[in-house]
Amino acid sequence: MAVNREAYLQIAAELGAKNITLVAVSKTKPIGDILELYELGHRDFGENYVQELTDKAAQLPPDIRWHFIGHLQSNKVKYIAPFVQLVHGVDSYNLLKEINKQALKQRRVIDVLLQVHIAQEETKFGLDEEELNEIIGQWINGPMEGIRVCGLMGMASFTDDQQKVRAEFNKLKNIFDQLKTKMPAWPLRILSMGMSGDYKIAIEEGSTLVRIGSLLFGARS
Ligand SMILES: *Cc1c(COP(=O)(O)O)cnc(C)c1O
Secondary structure: OOOOHHHHHHHHHHHHHOOOEEEEEOOOOOHHHHHHHHHOOOOEEEEOOHHHHHHHHHHOOOOOEEEEOOOOOHHHHHHHOOOOOEEEEEOOHHHHHHHHHHHHHOOOOEEEEEEEOOOOOOOOOOEOHHHHHHHHHHHHHOOOOOEEEEEEEOOOOOOOOHHHHHHHHHHHHHHHHHHHHHOOOOOOOEEEOOOOOOHHHHHHOOOOEEEEOHHHHOOOO
16 A cells, blocks of 8 residues: 555645644554655654564654654553654553653653543543543652653544544543643643544644544555
């Protein structure tokens, strides 16, 4: 399956005009596909699996900004800590602590997003509002010098019901706005929501970053 250049150019222009970041989700796709978008000037790519990400990063130009968008296990943080641009799916205090530890070891500050559970499906990872508040409380008691919390990430339900998807994104936007008031010390400027099937709704509801895979690279097998 080839890269859909036409779709890329159209989506990149659409998002660029609105100042929204496009993360091209390249999981399961070959190096050649990534290079094709790279040669068109694209730099932000997203991957879900640590091993796949480190393999690809080693073979591709160093100025690619790698976004980790999957579920990150604490014992694998060390493999991506030296180079990752943004970790989207932080969903526990323990994971945050481990990222901080590895960041300090690398003498870096790692940018992260807290993942909030907005879908009704049980299978989606993420914090509920109570857990989010717990993390805020823990942070206030012990800020982490190796971490910059830059915003929130969420995934809507996988459904054709657009009203439901819209309501879920709207909920995340409200949580994001409240968090800005609650945590003025955090540089909260990224709201990562929207994928191939729902990015237009996500943008209407206030997304600042969309994660798009299949529209650019074709369906995954
Ligand atoms: C795979 C994935 C995407 C991209 O999905 P598409 O529907 O192919 O655009 C976005 N976000 C996350 C968290 C993913 O796992």
